[in-house]
Structure formats: structure tokens, C-alpha cells
Amino acid sequence: xLIKTIHNWQIPExxxxxxxxxxxRRKFVAAAGxxxxxxxxxxxxxxxxxxxxxxxxxxxxxxxxADAGRKITPEALNITYNNFYEFGTSKRISKAAEALVIRPxxxxxxxxxETPFKMQFDDLVKKMQIEQRxxxxxxxxxxxxxxxxxxxxxxxLVALAKPNGNAxxxxxxxxxxxxxxxxxxxxxxxGSYPWPYSESVTMEEAxxxxxxxxxxxxxxxxxxxxxxxxxxxxxxxxxxxxxKSINKITFTSExxxxxxxxxxxxxxxxxxxxxxxxxxxxxxxxxxRDLETGEKIPTIIYNGYAEQVASLYDGMKDELGTALFx
Numbered sequence: 001x002l003i004k005t006i007h008n009w010q011i012p013e014x015x016x017x018x019x020x021x022x023x024x025r026r027k028f029v030a031a032a033g034x035x036x037x038x039x040x041x042x043x044x045x046x047x048x049x050x051x052x053x054x055x056x057x058x059x060x061x062x063x064x065x066a067d068a069g070r071k072i073t074p075e076a077l078n079i080t081y082n083n084f085y086e087f088g089t090s091k092r093i094s095k096a097a098e099a100l101v102i103r104p105x106x107x108x109x110x111x112x113x114e115t116p117f118k119m120q121f122d123d124l125v126k127k128m129q130i131e132q133r134x135x136x137x138x139x140x141x142x143x144x145x146x147x148x149x150x151x152x153x154x155x156x157l158v159a160l161a162k163p164n165g166n167a168x169x170x171x172x173x174x175x176x177x178x179x180x181x182x183x184x185x186x187x188x189x190x191g192s193y194p195w196p197y198s199e200s201v202t203m204e205e206a207x208x209x210x211x212x213x214x215x216x217x218x219x220x221x222x223x224x225x226x227x228x229x230x231x232x233x234x235x236x237x238x239x240x241x242x243x244k245s246i247n248k249i250t251f252t253s254e255x256x257x258x259x260x261x262x263x264x265x266x267x268x269x270x271x272x273x274x275x276x277x278x279x280x281x282x283x284x285x286x287x288x289r290d291l292e293t294g295e296k297i298p299t300i301i302y303n304g305y306a307e308q309v310a311s312l313y314d315g316m317k318d319e320l321g322t323a324l325f326x
Contacts, residue, residue, distance in 0.1 A: 051103075051221045053125050058132045058219040059150045065133035069304065072134065073145035073292050079223045081291060083139070084244060085193065086174070086181040087225075094225035099180040100245065102229045111171075111251040114162035121229045125215050127160065128152035132219075133212060138274050138288055138303045140238035145291040149233055150216030155207045157249070163203070167251035171200040171258075172232055172243040194263065199243040200256045200270070201234070202312075210235055210308050214242075236305040238272045273313070274303040 080094045087093035105121040129152055138144045158170070176196040178184040184195050205211060214222055214231045222228045227244025234241050240260050250256075260268035267281055276286045276299035287296045302309055 052122055053215070054221055056125065056130045057150050057216040057221060058148070059130035059216070061132045065135065068134045068136045068146050070136060070146045070290075071292070072148055075218045077291055078145060078147060078217070079225050082225050083141075083239070084183075084225060084227070086183045086195075086197065086245075088183050094223075096182065097223075097225040100175075100224045100228065101180065102224065102245075105229050106247065107230070108248045109161045109250075110248065112164050112167040112253060113251050114164065124160075125152075125230075128156050128213075130215070132216075135212070135233060135235040136303050136305075137233070137235065137239055137242075138299065140240055140268070140272070140280065140285075142283060142285060142288050142299075143291055144288040144297065147217055147233075148219070149212060149214045150219070150222075151212055151214040151230075151233075153209060154201075154211035154213050154232065155209070157213055158203070158206050161249065161251065163251045166253045167203055169200050169202055169252045169255050170206045171198055171250040171252055171256045172246050173198045173248040173250070174243055174245045175247050194259060196248075197243060197259045198256065199232070199241050199258045200252075201241070204312050205234070205309075208309060208312060210305060236273060236302040236309045238274060240268065241272045271313075273309075274299065275301055277301075 081091050082093060082097075083091060084093050084097060087096040087099075102121075106118050107121060107124060108116075108118045110116045130150060131152065132148060132150045134146065134148050136144060136146050154170075174197040175181070176184060178186075183193070186192050201211070212233045212235075214227065214233050215229060216222050217226060222231065227242075227246075230246050231244040232242045232246065241258075255270065258270065261270055274285075279285055285299055288299050289295070290297055300306075
């Protein structure tokens with residue numbers, strides 16, 4: 001007898017979007033009420049003629065990640081409500097982000113790997129197995145959304161880079177171009193963020209099946225406001241760990257300090273695992289606000305993905321227990 005295990009983050013199949021609708025982009029957009037999004041948001045939709053990789057999306061829906069247990073957040077909200085400090089501290093940076101030039105886009109691979117190399121994004125993505133996954137996203141600011149991402153597993157990228165035995169961490173860096181990104185210009189008051197934006201994970205985290213390199217969303221190439229042409233998404237961690245617009249990947253033997261860890265070490269730790277029991281110094285993490293409905297929802301440890309990732313942190317109680325975010 002086949003026994004089906006229901007994960008704590010799943011909802012009944014009867015409540016989920018049917019597969020034939022989800023896989024059909026036109027029907028999916030219409031069913032979700034996204035028609036006319038370009039007119040509503042002021043952002044021109046991505047066309048196949050704009051992007052030579054557009055035909056790769058949405059990719060085959062991975063049945064293991066077809067349902068994140070919550071309704072998918074409307075695209076119109078997702079592409080116009082973003083933390084992308086390169087383009088400003090407001091969440092309404094979508095129009096400013098259109099200045100980002102993503103063709104050509106070169107990605108450098110460096111550090112503890114067999115041979116350092118560079119590769120154009122369009123060449124890279126064609127080497128990968130593109131699939132679609134629906135993931136929760138939980139921001140450290142205590143709001144959340146659910147997104148149908150397209151892309152490939154981070155472990156595929158690790159395999160491509162061929163790290164050597166000295167590699168213990170993977171560091172991701174974004175672009176640094178003050179000419180197009182106003183947030184990267186020196187402050188009028190003499191201060192500055194530590195650009196470029198960077199984030200890091202352990203090799204074990206990078207090789208976990210959940211770790212995902214996003215190149216698409218909502219059935220097409222990912223929007224510039226969401227981190228085009230390639231960003232990371234780690235659904236069990238707070239959103240700031242998911243670096244956007246990545247153009248450099250470095251394998252290191254020592255743990256790097258990331259962007260927010262440098263700026264606010266008392267508030268933003270390296271691990272950043274979602275934990276409702278550990279409050280931010282300025283607010284509780286026990287609940288989160290759904291971006292679409294405004295409903296307050298109890299936050300779940302590891303954002304509901306404990307079954308897949310909790311084992312990564314076995315034997316680390318002392319370090320994780322003293323860190324702000326387990």
C-alpha cells in the first residue's frame with residue numbers, strides 16, 4: 001500500500017492550483033488575475049525577442065515543490081515591492097531597476113576551484129536543467145510571499161565550478177555600477193554601504209536540494225526588480241540571504257562576512273535561518289504579514305522546510321544558540 005506523507009507546509013490537493021492551469025502560462029496568468037500587468041505597474045512585460053533564453057521558461061514543474069502551502073502572491077505585487085538597495089531604500093524601486101543592463105552579463109567563478117573562469121549568463125543557463133518550483137519567501141522584516149520561481153539547483157552550479165577540497169563556503173556578489181544604480185552612489189553625508197552586495201553559504205547548504213538559483217518567475221525570465229538575470233533563493237532563510245543580480249561567485253576556505261553582517265552584526269548574522277523564537281532586536285519574528293492579504297500568519301521554524309534542512313545544523317547548537325538567527 002502506498003502511503004503518502006503530507007509535509008507540514010502542504011495544503012490539500014483540492015486547494016492547490018491545478019497542474020494543467022499552472023503549466024500553461026496564458027491560463028495561469030489569466031486565472032491569477034495578472035492580465036494587463038504591464039499597464040498596472042508601468043513595467044513593460046519581458047518579450048521573447050528581448051531575451052534569447054525566454055523559451056526556457058517556465059520549465060517543467062517539479063512535483064516535489066509544486067505546492068508551498070500558500071496561495072501564490074500576484075505578480076503585480078511581487079515585481080513592485082522589493083528590497084533592492086542598489087536602486088534605493090524604498091520598496092518601490094521597480095521603475096528605477098529597469099536601468100539595469102542585463103545583456104551582456106558575465107559571471108566570474110573564482111577561488112578554490114579547479115580553474116577560475118568567466119561565462120556569459122546566456123551560455124550558463126543553457127547548460128542547466130531549468131525547472132519550476134513554488135517556494136515561500138520570508139523577509140526578516142516580517143512579511144512574506146509565495147513565488148513560482150524558475151531556475152536550477154545551486155548544486156548544479158557548484159558542480160560546474162569544480163571546487164577543490166579547500167572550499168568550505170560559497171560567496172555571491174552582485175554588480176557595482178553607480179552610474180545606473182543610485183543606491184550605490186556615495187552618500188551626501190559621506191557614508192556608504194559596503195558595495196557590492198554579497199552573501200555566503202556553506203558548501204553543505206549550497207549542495208542542499210532546496211538551494212535554488214533563480215533565472216525566471218511567473219513563467220518568464222525574472223524581472224529586473226527581482227534580481228535579473230540571476231539571483232539566489234534559499235527558502236528556509238530570511239530573504240536578505242538571497243543575493244540578486246549575481247555576477248561573481250567565489251569559493252573560499254574561510255567564512256566571508258556578508259553585506260548586512262558588516263553593516264549590522266548585532267542584527268544580521270551569517271546563518272539567518274528563519275526562527276520564530278528568536279526576535280530581531282527591534283521586532284518579533286513570531287509572525288509574518290502576508291504581502292497580498294495583510295493577514296498575520298504564525299512563522300514556522302525554517303520557514304516550514306525543517307524536514308529538508310534541519311540536519312544541516314546538527315551538532316551546532318552552541319554556535320547557533322548564541323547567534324541572533326538560528
